[in-house]
Amino acid sequence: MSGTTVRVLVVDDHPVVRSGLVGMLAVEPDLDVVGEAADGQAAVDLAARLRPDVVLMDLRMPVLDGVGATAALTAGAPGGGPAPRVVVLTTYDTDADILRAVEAGATGYLLKDTPRDELVRSVRAAARGQTVLTPTVATRLVGSVRTSAERLTPREAQVLGLVAEGLSNAEVGRALFIGEATVKTHLLRSFAKLGVDDRTGAVTEARRRGWLA
């Protein structure tokens, strides 16, 4: 990082949120907002030019979402040089968002209801390479690690996804070129992993955990 000031890039598709973040950070003398982007692709392009120390990134964005952009940024800058620290800043705290962001290489995960001073402190901490997590997120993260063996297999997720669309077992079978009995087996295994005992409960629970589109 350049001297003692932290170079920050703000990425969010909502103008209101960008304005709020810039306003909150700009008054801090040691924080310097060097740019803004409205989608993930623009963020990656801008980061390559501006070389920020910290990227504040929303997850739900058009063109390229926050997870993809985070992965691209933490993979390393194309011209060499240090990769920026990515702090995810989102409204939601579902398991899937957290896991996907952390897997993509995010240094921090904050919710948008974070108060101003905590946000500022988090940006400074992230610049030093420290991991920053809101308590809610930390709890969910350890919870998901604890039950990590309970993830759905690709096939199970695929079947459950079609069931969520309202397809019957026979229809799912025809769609995937497998027998109806097989569809039922995948669903049963999904039920066990989700802790429910019927298809409707499975869909709502999977949706709650963010395992479904």
Added chain:
Amino acid sequence: MSGTTVRVLVVDDHPVVRSGLVGMLAVEPDLDVVGEAADGQAAVDLAARLRPDVVLMDLRMPVLDGVGATAALTAGAPGGGPAPRVVVLTTYDTDADILRAVEAGATGYLLKDTPRDELVRSVRAAARGQTVLTPTVATRLVGSVRTSAERLTPREAQVLGLVAEGLSNAEVGRALFIGEATVKTHLLRSFAKLGVDDRTGAVTEARRRGWLA
């Protein structure tokens, strides 16, 4: 309203969003942000004291949500006087949110991805009593009016809600003190109204339309 300046109250539980809105509006000479609130109850209390012309209101908030606060505000100030115009400003654009907000008396409905200048114009228009709707919202609104005959009855919504929780027909029947056969009838009528033919599809479709919690 007092002279030519518009008095605005900003209501959102996210500090970032409040900061962004204040920053966007404060630079306009004819707009005066007279206060901020972090939940619906605080908004109602503050509005009674500050007498704003326009209230920019989020929907998802603790204590008292945006719909309740909107209803309280548009019902009229306790000391008499004109009720403020409420402009709902939210992330989501589901039918239920729109309908509930409009029914509660909202003058406008904007999404948080609204660009800055459109937001400013909307606040001025709302102060004059004009209705402001984003195109997406307007489309959904006429769509929901068009299919207004297709709304679920209270009992049907109640049954479908329990089914969404994963309850079986028999369990729903016991919970509501009705026979299992009756539960099925309510579900079948729901299926017809939603254009689906099984419980899982009904739950996802109802959720998509915002007819479910």
Added chain:
DNA sequence: CCAGGGGTCCACCGGACGGTGGACCCACCG
């Protein structure tokens, strides 16, 4: 090598669900 585990696949029952038909009550209206 083969033993073990995870993932995917399938056949067979009992109970639950989707569908039809009809009853009752109440509000509205000619």
Added chain:
DNA sequence: CGGTGGGTCCACCGTCCGGTGGACCCCTGG
């Protein structure tokens, strides 16, 4: 007053789903 319509309720079938048991394949490690 009787008729009409909507909302809620229920009984009876045929079908589909939830549950058990077991097969196969691939990969990994002893």
